[in-house]
Amino acid sequence: MGINLKEMFYFNDPLIIGSQIAIVLTTIGIVAGITYLKKWKWLWTEWLTTVDHKKIGVMYIISGVLMFFRGGMDGLLMKAQTARPEMGFLDAQHYNEIFTTHGVIMILFMAMPMLIGLMNVAVPLQIGARDVAFPQLNALSFWLFFAGAMLFNISFVVGGSPDAGWTYYFPLAGKEFTPGIGNNYYAVALQIAGIGTLMTGINFIVTILKMRTKGMTLMRMPMFTWTTFVTCVIIVAAFPILTVALAMATFDRLYGTHFFTVSSGGMDMLWANLFWLWGHPEVYIVALPAFGIFSEVIATFSRKTLYGYKSMVYSIVGIAVLSMVVWVHHFYTMGAGPAVNSIFSITTMMIAVPTGVKMFNWLFTMRKGRIKMTSAMLWALAFVPCFLIGGVTGVMLAMGAADFQYHNTLFLVAHFHYVLIPGVVFAVFAGLYYWWPKMFGHMLNERLGKWHFWLFVIGFNLTFFPMFFLGLKGAIRRSYTFSAASGFSELFLLSAVGALILAAGFAVFCYNIYWSVRYADRNISSDPWDARTLEWATASPVQYYNFAYLPEVKTLDAFWYMKKNNIGIKLDENQIEEIHMPSNSGLPFVMCAVFGIVGFFLVFEWHLAAAIASIGIFAGLIARSFDYDHGYHIHKEEILATERAWRQAEGEVNTRVG
Amino acid sequence: MKKWLISLLAMSSALLSGCQTNMVVFEPQGPVARSIMELINWSLLWMLLVVVVVLTLFGYIVWKYREKKENMNYEPPEEHGSTTLEIIWTAIPILIVTALTVPTVKTLYALENVPAGYESKKPITIHVTSADWKWIFSYPEQGIETVNYVNIPEDTPIDFKLTSAGTMQSFWIPALGGQKYAMNKMETQLYLVADNPGSYFGRNTNFNGKGYAEMEFEVQVKTEKDFDEWVSEAKSSAPKLTEQQYEELLKPTHLGRLTYSNTHLAWVDHSKPDSKSYTNPELYRGHGYPGKIFEEEDNYRSPDAQKDAVQNLENKDAHRGDTHGH
Amino acid sequence: MEKKANGFPMGHVYGLVLSLLLTFLAAGVVLKTALSFPAVMAIIGTLAILQAALQLFMFMHVTEGEDGKTNLINIVYGVVCAVIIVAGSVWVLTSGHAH
Amino acid sequence: MSAKVNTSLPLEYQTEQNRLNILGFWIFLGAEIVLFSTLFSGYGVLGERYAGGPVLKDIMVFKDVMIQTLLLLVSSFTCGIAIFEMRRNNLKGLLAWLVITFILGAGFLYMEINEFMHYVHAGATMQTSAAFSSFFLLLGTHGLHVTMGIGWGTMIIIQLLKKGLIPETARKTFIIGLYWHFLDVVWIFIYTYVYLKAMVS
Ligand code: HEA
Ligand code: HEA
Numbered sequence A: 001m002g003i004n005l006k007e008m009f010y011f012n013d014p015l016i017i018g019s020q021i022a023i024v025l026t027t028i029g030i031v032a033g034i035t036y037l038k039k040w041k042w043l044w045t046e047w048l049t050t051v052d053h054k055k056i057g058v059m060y061i062i063s064g065v066l067m068f069f070r071g072g073m074d075g076l077l078m079k080a081q082t083a084r085p086e087m088g089f090l091d092a093q094h095y096n097e098i099f100t101t102h103g104v105i106m107i108l109f110m111a112m113p114m115l116i117g118l119m120n121v122a123v124p125l126q127i128g129a130r131d132v133a134f135p136q137l138n139a140l141s142f143w144l145f146f147a148g149a150m151l152f153n154i155s156f157v158v159g160g161s162p163d164a165g166w167t168y169y170f171p172l173a174g175k176e177f178t179p180g181i182g183n184n185y186y187a188v189a190l191q192i193a194g195i196g197t198l199m200t201g202i203n204f205i206v207t208i209l210k211m212r213t214k215g216m217t218l219m220r221m222p223m224f225t226w227t228t229f230v231t232c233v234i235i236v237a238a239f240p241i242l243t244v245a246l247a248m249a250t251f252d253r254l255y256g257t258h259f260f261t262v263s264s265g266g267m268d269m270l271w272a273n274l275f276w277l278w279g280h281p282e283v284y285i286v287a288l289p290a291f292g293i294f295s296e297v298i299a300t301f302s303r304k305t306l307y308g309y310k311s312m313v314y315s316i317v318g319i320a321v322l323s324m325v326v327w328v329h330h331f332y333t334m335g336a337g338p339a340v341n342s343i344f345s346i347t348t349m350m351i352a353v354p355t356g357v358k359m360f361n362w363l364f365t366m367r368k369g370r371i372k373m374t375s376a377m378l379w380a381l382a383f384v385p386c387f388l389i390g391g392v393t394g395v396m397l398a399m400g401a402a403d404f405q406y407h408n409t410l411f412l413v414a415h416f417h418y419v420l421i422p423g424v425v426f427a428v429f430a431g432l433y434y435w436w437p438k439m440f441g442h443m444l445n446e447r448l449g450k451w452h453f454w455l456f457v458i459g460f461n462l463t464f465f466p467m468f469f470l471g472l473k474g475a476i477r478r479s480y481t482f483s484a485a486s487g488f489s490e491l492f493l494l495s496a497v498g499a500l501i502l503a504a505g506f507a508v509f510c511y512n513i514y515w516s517v518r519y520a521d522r523n524i525s526s527d528p529w530d531a532r533t534l535e536w537a538t539a540s541p542v543q544y545y546n547f548a549y550l551p552e553v554k555t556l557d558a559f560w561y562m563k564k565n566n567i568g569i570k571l572d573e574n575q576i577e578e579i580h581m582p583s584n585s586g587l588p589f590v591m592c593a594v595f596g597i598v599g600f601f602l603v604f605e606w607h608l609a610a611a612i613a614s615i616g617i618f619a620g621l622i623a624r625s626f627d628y629d630h631g632y633h634i635h636k637e638e639i640l641a642t643e644r645a646w647r648q649a650e651g652e653v654n655t656r657v658g
Numbered sequence B: 001m002k003k004w005l006i007s008l009l010a011m012s013s014a015l016l017s018g019c020q021t022n023m024v025v026f027e028p029q030g031p032v033a034r035s036i037m038e039l040i041n042w043s044l045l046w047m048l049l050v051v052v053v054v055l056t057l058f059g060y061i062v063w064k065y066r067e068k069k070e071n072m073n074y075e076p077p078e079e080h081g082s083t084t085l086e087i088i089w090t091a092i093p094i095l096i097v098t099a100l101t102v103p104t105v106k107t108l109y110a111l112e113n114v115p116a117g118y119e120s121k122k123p124i125t126i127h128v129t130s131a132d133w134k135w136i137f138s139y140p141e142q143g144i145e146t147v148n149y150v151n152i153p154e155d156t157p158i159d160f161k162l163t164s165a166g167t168m169q170s171f172w173i174p175a176l177g178g179q180k181y182a183m184n185k186m187e188t189q190l191y192l193v194a195d196n197p198g199s200y201f202g203r204n205t206n207f208n209g210k211g212y213a214e215m216e217f218e219v220q221v222k223t224e225k226d227f228d229e230w231v232s233e234a235k236s237s238a239p240k241l242t243e244q245q246y247e248e249l250l251k252p253t254h255l256g257r258l259t260y261s262n263t264h265l266a267w268v269d270h271s272k273p274d275s276k277s278y279t280n281p282e283l284y285r286g287h288g289y290p291g292k293i294f295e296e297e298d299n300y301r302s303p304d305a306q307k308d309a310v311q312n313l314e315n316k317d318a319h320r321g322d323t324h325g326h
Numbered sequence C: 001m002e003k004k005a006n007g008f009p010m011g012h013v014y015g016l017v018l019s020l021l022l023t024f025l026a027a028g029v030v031l032k033t034a035l036s037f038p039a040v041m042a043i044i045g046t047l048a049i050l051q052a053a054l055q056l057f058m059f060m061h062v063t064e065g066e067d068g069k070t071n072l073i074n075i076v077y078g079v080v081c082a083v084i085i086v087a088g089s090v091w092v093l094t095s096g097h098a099h
Numbered sequence D: 001m002s003a004k005v006n007t008s009l010p011l012e013y014q015t016e017q018n019r020l021n022i023l024g025f026w027i028f029l030g031a032e033i034v035l036f037s038t039l040f041s042g043y044g045v046l047g048e049r050y051a052g053g054p055v056l057k058d059i060m061v062f063k064d065v066m067i068q069t070l071l072l073l074v075s076s077f078t079c080g081i082a083i084f085e086m087r088r089n090n091l092k093g094l095l096a097w098l099v100i101t102f103i104l105g106a107g108f109l110y111m112e113i114n115e116f117m118h119y120v121h122a123g124a125t126m127q128t129s130a131a132f133s134s135f136f137l138l139l140g141t142h143g144l145h146v147t148m149g150i151g152w153g154t155m156i157i158i159q160l161l162k163k164g165l166i167p168e169t170a171r172k173t174f175i176i177g178l179y180w181h182f183l184d185v186v187w188i189f190i191y192t193y194v195y196l197k198a199m200v201s
């Protein structure tokens, strides 16, 4: 295994050299900064080894925001390239790499961590628990995700980017047609991150089933907790499929097997089949928690309980079940015959029914309410019309025969951005504006928030609405250029301009974070929105033990009920007992490094090195098996002191949006 | 939301009235594309209804119940839902979905057969073989093979039999009908009919590597007389394709139009499960770190393939990404 | 939950005997009978499912403990997914023109 | 997470954390069902695509498959006895039966490795054809699980020796018991849908 540095860091491409320099400089900057501020110890004890679900949530969110930058930059580059016909800004190879990384990063390394991050922050609090069921596993999940994300991201500057689309269709993605190592990154990095996600799924299922506080029956759970639970069920049912599909892909690429190859009996259709068996549930994995966030936000800012709570629950369960039986709608054109296509057309269209139930329930939650136009609520409001368009075009795609004309055109690209951006990105923004005070003890600036909102929503529609028409005119996806004669030019330009506005919106959001961290008022209520669920019953930012003692729940919207009836709000000091907490652990972080290294060696096909490095994985597992750490206890006095302090400060609060 | 509403209305009224929209999907040039368009129009109607209803409701509610200075004291009522309403908004979507399902299934089945009204006419079979990054059309009955263009007679059902020599492609002539995949060692099938003579645009829509964007072809629809003339002319004047030339043809390149007076089906039909594979990974080397390549027994390896590959690598720095020079 | 019995756990012994029986029965059907392929597959498929259920209930005690119901729902859901994945894939990839 | 202990339950259920772990493991087994069924779907689709290479039916030795099956079935039984002994608080019995279980498992592994070597000699490797790629992936994944099970079991035996029967070791033992039975279930399907099916066709 000779190592050729020239080929590893191909030094002949300005774009890539630029990125390499930027990465090196940023890394040096960060290391120097931390050293200068003497923050290494703090970083290690407070963050890298933490098992606190709230901190893990914050780390997920930070990674998600960073990945949004990367994915967004990819999106902007693509828009720049197709702004005019026959542009020479990117060549075909670059464009292919960029849409591949854009798709993967946006879905797996942006949407997933953002939502899992918010789950981590909110769900244990919403059910009145001290932490998740397996705090250390939770940390490991995060660090595996992180290892996968980092491994995937270095592909742009080391060794070559994957370039077979986020759908990674074989045989193109196999060694027969892409012999470079670029596509190895996809198979290996997604595998590592996927294992992390699977463990998150198991962790939250157990947490939600077993760790609800007294009186919180399933039908009293906040809607975000419900969607998290159902999402995790889908994760557990879908991610193992990805694990196997990726294992097959890895074997084909690294060891010359014949699962999806052209030669020796392989079948490329099997990849498409397995990919979408996972891939379709995956889009609901990202959409359902988003629906949960909207439910919380809409109920809070309409000052009403969620309309049709029960049918909301049944509809998410319905969506979850249906999501497992629609995968073929992504390849109606593969020629499986009218019987197959008919069945899957029907199952797919049926998803419109439970989704519609949710839509109407949201609308009727607002009816007779008092709708407060905070930034968080604005996102939820914009979601309704935008997602509606994405949804109905989805139903159009679902009609197998019609899909023969839409498939792989920009109509499809418009559809999925119209569901993914309102359905995920809007929700994440809504969630961040909503839970920000809970996470950090200060609010995001509402005025900047509105700028962010309007720029982003207008830019989004301007970018993607023209794509419906482009698709109907015959413009295809994944094409790096188009001819002037095609008549696509105006709409493409319009779309590019929209993307700039969109980016400006996101830039305002980043500035908002910066501004708020520096200048926002710290003197705010622990319940600034007059909200309804238990996470608002404790301090902001939340004490590391969450609750002094676990609250008792009597109804849905538990905290609202507590406030209205003035029960359980005041601290009952007699109820305070010692609290048992799990200890921090450096093992997850070490495992992240080991997995990253093994993954890197595998990507470069240095099998011996990978085998040796993977001993580290087993060492980690053994170390964990022999770890009998029982955690520690917080003493009563400490709890009392903390509680008295924040409850006293609460009286002097001057910031409350109420 | 008004903006969307207006543009949606504008769009659909333009579509439904059938005037010039420049949208190829709405300007069908044959019965297959027409039946799909009718299905699409049907769905648009219903979707428009859904969008209008939901947006109206949305606009009304948000406007009426927004927080104002006057209603700051208004405390919303406790209400938990309504079974009647729940039933209504479950049932109506089910009805709409049913209204969409029935024609969808009908069309799906219809598309697998010769279009209605053309059953009496004997279809012409054309084998379509896609390779990186070109389209090869074989007329077994006529004994002709063309590359990157296909001539067909008007008003005659064409039975396209699709397969691929390597990667997965999708065969699409939007003016004439929907698309289908072409896959190695697999045969998919598509009936199309063209109403009128003319030139239509066809292409691959399934991403298959560097040369994907340019993987297009032209469909020339001729009168039957012109078509027969073209056939006999091609038969008499076009050169014969040899196996060796064919292997050359399958390399990942862009080519212009070619015509031959025989077909490659004589020695290989890529749709057969045990047909020979013509893969040569060396020709796909790009930038970045080279990975291991696995030798397959039936890999295509002409004597100069290796040389080509080496040259390919040497040139790659000079013009990365544009190996297709046309 | 099992009692803290002192004797030998006969339940386990019966389980073993039964599972051996099912295994040999399946082999017997395959080796000694001349039924058609679908018939044999149906029979041995049923035997496999029986035997899996036997392991689940007699050895693994799925329904035991305070989460017995959850465990059972979980396993049933897993099995439903398994059927969808296996039967669905085979159906989709072997129908139509895709040979 | 609290260390409250309910002594009326068997050791492995006594603490809250133990109950969480056991439920979590069941959910994990749900994921394993999906994982293996995906492998089966791969074999179901590719299993006959020998691409002109050797055919499983011709090279397999049914007698050896039967022995593997018996080894695994009996080990599943002995594993059940081990857990039974654990519930009687009989550490010695537990250890003895566990050791027997893993020895049987090792026997199974030995047979399986031999079987694979035999196939490789007969010209059927993972690279030979799609059928053998999917065969080896399915069987290999199961075999890897058995290997991991033995390694993990060894760790637990060491811990039992060091710490005796306490709620934590009991939970770990109980969980590996579940795991071991599950591997037996998977094997039943391999036996039926891979080996017996090959004999029929
Ligand atoms: C968050 C992600 C998300 C969501 C929620 C959806 C939701 C839906 N999607 Fe989408 N989809 C994607 C992400 C998503 N999709 C992605 C990423 C791709 C492309 C991947 C790729 O190829 O790269 C894709 C592709 C895709 C295809 C494949 C097309 C092709 O490749 O040719 C199809 C086809 O059926 C489809 C259908 C649907 C349907 C029917 C819904 C439904 O769930 C929508 C339901 C919602 C509504 C309908 C609106 C509200 C309902 C009412 C107001 C009730 C009344 C309505 C009616 C009766 C109609 N989607
Ligand atoms: C959650 C998922 C998600 C999200 C949020 C997005 C967001 C965006 N996507 Fe999307 N996209 C996908 C998922 C997503 N995408 C997927 C799955 C594919 C298919 C891939 C494939 O074919 O394999 C795809 C494909 C895809 C294509 C099609 C490529 C093709 O087929 O030819 C395009 C083209 O325009 C595009 C554009 C964009 C743009 C402009 C955004 C914007 O919304 C991005 C906005 C974000 C920013 C702009 C952040 C950057 C901001 C700054 C850096 C601040 C500084 C400001 C300035 C420099 C001005 N995407």
Ligand SMILES: [Cu+2]
Pocket: A279, A280, A283, A326, A327, A329, A330
């Ligand atoms: Cu889908």
